[in-house]
Amino acid sequence: MTTSDASRAGRATTGPAPGDALADRAGYDEHFLGVPVPLPVPALPGTETVVLHYTHFTVLLRPDRRLAAATGVCVDGRLLLEHVPREGGWRFDPRLPEDLQAGDPVYRDNSLDKGHLVRRLDPVWGEAAEAARANADTFHYTNAAPQADVFNQGKKLWAGLEDHLLDHAATQDRKLAVLTGPVLHDSDPPYRGIQVPLRFWKVAAFLRDGALAATAYVLDQSPDLTRDADRALAGAVPGAPPPLGAYRTFQVPVSDIAELTSLDLGPLPAVDLMPVVRAPEERWKRLASHDDIVLRRD
Template sequence: MIPSEPPRGAGAVARTVSGPSVAGRAGYDEHFLGVPVPLPVPAGPAVETVVLPYTHFTVVLRPDRRMAAAAAVCIDGERLPAQVPPERDWQLDPRLDEDRQTGEEVYRNNSLDKGQLVGRLAPVWGEAAEAGQAHADTFHYTNAAPQADVCNRSRQVWQGLEGYLLDHAARPGRRLAVLTGPVLHDSDPPYRGVQVALRFWKVAAFLRDGSLEATAYVLDQSPDLIWDAERALAGATPGAPPVLGAFRTFQVPVTDVAELTSLNLGPLPAADLMPVVRTPEDRWRRLASHDDIVLQRR
């Protein structure tokens, strides 16, 4: 995507900004797969967003929530690095005022993780300087949202989705366009000047036999009332982060992500590989492992 080109949406208010330390970033390329997969933007009227291009990915930030509504990344599986770069220090994006983004004060001295929306390896491909720049760009606070620090199997499934899809869905080209973000809801619990999202979403798009295909996922960190009822009903300790549960990962219809987020996902609902069923217990498929993912039309 060209930095000066605003995303298309139904009534969304968006502007693209640039700054000295991140100048010249091309951002997400909606033609990366060979067919258009547009940047997701709010479908509703008068939702202000700021489009922040980085290297191989773009963040669509909602200043009213001080975090991203969506992020979109191009992943070239044939050009990923053999070695994992070391982690970097986190930094604010100089293109935004500090009170329009979520910084270190939200994560300090508590149990919250900085959950990277675009994982630090996803955009890291290309020549050495380009790959290094992409890696550093993922450590902007605009690319993070508060997450529980719980490590469990479901979180590992979520974090490994891109690699699994590159190996099992995106052959032979091994290219993915991945759209992701928190589900921003008015009822999200407040904490230190922000509202903590309880769910995250991800839609992966790829070409197979020349056709666009897509799959969608939701990561849920809301308290599980079966196991966490006592903590959840008691409420959080004053000044402490909201009560969050262990992660649960689901494969869901792309249309459900569009409805949950009020984002325009372009052609992806029509390209969904997961059949839409009417029975609620079957509509969202809980994933115990990547082998549970539906990658063939039924």
């Protein structure tokens, strides 16, 4: 996606790469599926973003929040490499000032995980050197957002969504275009110079019977007011991260993601496989397992 494409709504700039090792990264390919799936862009005028390309994925960063507004990754299930070692540590992207990235001070000596937005294994496909480069690229702070370190069924569901959808892709290509990001809300609790997102979103696009299709999901880490209301309402203990709850994973209408995030999701709301004509209490479908995912309109 070019800068002019992104600027059709909010303002976007492509991060310069002054001779660094990231200068050759092509990033997310909106034509990867054979039909256009553009990278999301802000729907509200005046929202500044920076476009940063990596190997097989792109990050759309919000400098005012020091976090990504959205990411887009191309996943080729036929060419994924297994057992690629988790090597190296997290690092700043040299194309962007460090004070515009949420780095190690946000995560040091607390219970927050550096949550990959583009899952580490998603862009790890192709030739061995290319896959290794993609693996390393996912460890830039621009691709991280703070998440509770609690491991539970909700987080397990979230981590396996791409694998489940690849297995159910309608074509033999087993390709996905996956868009992911935090829900950046003005009310997100402040902590160490950032605001901690309480929700994360994901939209997966693929071909079904030769036509574009999509499904959408929300991961909620907001505090459970039924268990910890006093602490949650009072805010964090001074110096500690905000209280966060156990992960809850939902399948939601793609149009709800667009509304929650104020992002333009292009053609995806119109090809959602989850029926949007549902009773209000069923509009967001809480998932207990991948078997609960709706992949048909009927």
